[in-house]
Amino acid sequence: MHSQSKYPSFLTIHKNSNWNIKVDTISESKFDYSKVQKYNPQESKINWDSILKLKAMEFPESISLTDSCAILNGFNKKIQLCQRRPPNERQWTDFKLFDIKNDYLTFNKSGYEWWNIISFNPSTRKYYSTFHLPVFINSDLVYSYGNYYAEGQFQIIDNKNNRYFGFETFNWELTKLYKIDTLFYIELINNKSRSKKRYLRLTYE
Numbered sequence: 001m002h003s004q005s006k007y008p009s010f011l012t013i014h015k016n017s018n019w020n021i022k023v024d025t026i027s028e029s030k031f032d033y034s035k036v037q038k039y040n041p042q043e044s045k046i047n048w049d050s051i052l053k054l055k056a057m058e059f060p061e062s063i064s065l066t067d068s069c070a071i072l073n074g075f076n077k078k079i080q081l082c083q084r085r086p087p088n089e090r091q092w093t094d095f096k097l098f099d100i101k102n103d104y105l106t107f108n109k110s111g112y113e114w115w116n117i118i119s120f121n122p123s124t125r126k127y128y129s130t131f132h133l134p135v136f137i138n139s140d141l142v143y144s145y146g147n148y149y150a151e152g153q154f155q156i157i158d159n160k161n162n163r164y165f166g167f168e169t170f171n172w173e174l175t176k177l178y179k180i181d182t183l184f185y186i187e188l189i190n191n192k193s194r195s196k197k198r199y200l201r202l203t204y205e
Contacts, residue, residue, distance in 0.1 A: 007167070008200070014166035019158065021165040022203040031185055031199045035178040037135075048097040055105060059122035070095065070107075072118070075125040079118060081109055102136045104128070117144070126159055143184075145177050150191050154184075156204060165204070172198065 007013055007023050052070065056063040064071045072079040081095035090112040099106040104119040104127075119128040119142070128134055131153050132146035140160035146153055152174030155166040169188060176187035182204050190196035 008198075010170050010172055010198075011167045012170065014155075014164075014168070017165045017167075019156070019163040019165040019204065021156070023167075024201045024203070026185075026199045026201045028197065028199055030201070031176075031187060032178070033176070035180065035185075036176045036187075037178050051100070052097045052105070055122055062120075062122035062125055072120045072122075072127065073125060074120065074127045079120065079127065081107055081118065101134075102139050104134075104136070104139075106134065128157055128159070130155055130157070143179075145174055145186075147173050152186075152188055154186070154202075156184075 008025055011023070052063075053065065056065045056070075062073050064073070068084065069080060069082040072081070082093050083095060084091070084093045086092065093109075093111045095107050095109045097105055097107050101119075102121075103123060104121045107118045107120070109116055109118055117128075117130045117132065117134060119130070119134050121127070121139070126139075128142050130142070130144035131148065132144040134142045134144050136142050141156075141158050143154070143156040145155070148168075150173045152169035152172055153166070154174065154177075155164070157164050171191045172188040173191055174186060175189045178185050184200075184202040184204075186200040186202070188198045188200070190198075
């Protein structure tokens, strides 16, 4: 585990982080806006329900479906995704398959004021759980980033070596990110004063 003092005070490092990721505060001049990643989702006409049924037929040992649930048989645990509608709306849950990348089926799992993303490979039974859309570096390495109520979030997961690193910000929104080789560059904007910005460089090995 890491000592919190290694990192800027406005970051909260996730307690299960076991990866020695270096975090440096840098000047704006070292942030290249031309390399910022842009995500422009296209409206999809794919029938994802049909795709999920086909995958369940192809991989019956990995995916089982009921009327309201999908059970993903991960390599070390079962992941249950369900659509439930009890009388109390705060107890509702939902899920939806919405993408396939690197042979991973990507699901949005949600409930009252929460959500997370599950990416599952039915062939290898490996999986990722992320707060936001996963970005695959390769089949064993993925990262995600975004905001929850205007507080920044970042995660990187190495399934091959069982390594994880993640953080959340306090009073800072993650507004821009790009990656070069083994470096991440991040822009943060202060929630109380939008003219204030901070820049981070993350280095992983």
